[in-house]
Amino acid sequence: MSASLIRRACAAALLLTSTLAPAVAAAPQPGAPAPESKRAAQARLLGEKIVPYKLDFLGTTVGGLSGIDRDRCTGEYVLISDDRSFLQPARVYTARLDVDTDGVHSVDFTGTRPLLQPDGSVYPSPALGDGKAIDPEEIRVDPLKCRYWWGQEGDRPPVAGPPVIQPSVEISDPDGSHRGRLRLPENYTITADRGPRRNQAVEALTFGARGTVVTSAIEGPLVQDGPVPDLTHGALVRVTQQTRAGRVLGQFAYPIEKIFAESDPTSPWGPDTGVPSILAFPDDPARYLVLERTWVAGSGYKIRLYDATTRGATDVQAMDSLVDRPVVPMRKRLVADFHTLGLSTVDNTEGMTWGPVLPSGERSLILVSDDNFDKDAVTQFVALALR
Template identity: 40%
Template sequence: MRGAAVILGALLGGCALPVAHQAQEPVAGLRLIGEQRIAHRRIFQGTLVGGLSSIDYDARRGIWITASDDRSELGPARFYTARLDYDADGFRAVSLEAVQTFRQADGSAYPAPREAVSRGGEMADIEAVRFDPDGDGIWYASEGSDALGTGPFVKHAGADGAYRSTLPLPAMFKATSGKTAGPRGNLSFEALAFAPDGRSLWVGMEAPLYQDGPLASPEHGAVSRFTQFDRNGKVLAQYAYPIDRVQGRPAPGRFGDNGVSEMLVVDRRHLLALERSGVQDATGRFAFFIRLYLVELDGATDIAALPTLEGARYTPLKKSLLMDVNRAGLDKVDNLEGMSWGPVLANGHRSLVLISDDNFSPDEVTQLLAFEVLPGG
């Protein structure tokens, strides 16, 4: 299902990466511009910076937004606005500007899991955030909690985090008690992206629904669902996305996974999908393997009416490897979970930024990577 990979030579003084190449592709490759990091356990306006699982850019104001996936355990569920200083010649700085709290419908902050049990309210595990293309605040997606029996959600908020509305979801995304159907805890809504016209949004599952089959392993891949909604929650389409097997092999008794960590819309026919694989060594430390795919919508089966994918007949999305981040020449590739288009560069090419979630761990870092997007012919 992958296109043939080719290696681009050095270009414009940067690091060229292996890319898929087919005629008329909307994206031919990526050139690494540079990297910046945010210091571990930095305190900003009274909050602990970390767990940055998403990023997005507002071209109107030239600002960025990034959300922490802290479940209100180290501070309230929150997001930061920032400025990134880069162009085609280099990535010079990242600076945080403000922090806001995500708010529930009653105006209160989201509770920590232990508080949600005692006083109620939804628990937030926010893995994706986007500016509203219409300029009307932000949208964000949260994973559910198996322990609390709560499912994932997508919400619309003001620029200050104040609640606006909740996107209605199909029954297949509701949490169930038997763990035979519905989303797996901490493996559901990981990716969120708006179509260029702002009329629809895509939500990507990190891993399969229970009824859609097992998780990825070092021996086999898995399948997740990408769903296109209109702004009122109507399902416009849904497709099966093939997830790679776990990259590498964890040490005996240790953990390894692979899933979708973010997505972007390229045009009416193509998406980008970021896959993140993490495997533990014998000491428990993680190594991360990050792969970016160009995804083609044409020819895939609309699976919205299929209650289960196991044993079902359908055509999944086609994908081709666009970039193996571990071959980018970086000293360290961390837990990259966020992805956003950035400003157009002086040569007219798009830019793209990735951000990593450090899990508040001293073994991991918060890194931001800026790329030039090389257009297809």
């Protein structure tokens, strides 16, 4: 979910520098499984690069970059903008990144394409109110066919009148042509009293098991799964493993952290927290990197990266609600708190992908922030080394 431009304008530029409290599961964990033998991944900063604000590229405004993935067929990176066709049609970019052990040397955009509807037309602006608008947030390049699989959050209108737009995972060719859609679990559907909250739907997507398993995560708790996190409690969000044809293999509860600070009482905006990206480990279909992103008025962003597993977690796909249920959530261990990495700023990081293996044997991880087309934010590429 992209933070509102208005809300970002209201946010203070302060960034939290307090020490991170130990990660704790957001719900009771009866019968917690035995600890894993594997150590959690560890991360160190390689470097960063900030793209100029509202960079013009081929007549489009570069910004709102919410998802990134590496295309094995071209060696380039593919990025999705969350512009909902307000500035230009909803679109993707391709780029070359020069990253090595000495840092991020350059980010060079090489192309852009609009995402197309099944009839070949571009997606309309939500202002039209025809129910066909999208909210693009995540992109993955299919490791088997090099097509683009991209997630969009749809819309749950805050008031009666505008149509509900269901979240979805669409499939496109690199030229933007529509090729299909992944059938999502039934509990991802927005209804009057069930399903994802507004701006907290499908924002995380990844391929695992050599491209045969598609995993998605809901950004925040489903309406029926309880309240959103606050200062004293975290929450559970659903992570779903599916076949490429859409059959659900398993659904699990991932515990997101409680809110890290009190909001500025003069701000009209409450905290915003959730899971904007998930990334499968290449050698373990049950293991993921999970990005947690939190914004608090007056304190700014807190970005944390976790090493998590579905192994030993309860399969919750048959549970209508997770409230007061004996659920063993996914286990997670902290990999990085972005405030401890030495970055020039910590902003709205939403996308991540594996980069090349480094000479040290470490695997590089590339992350990108969504500037919301806001002059007070940044489009920041960050490279980490993981071992």
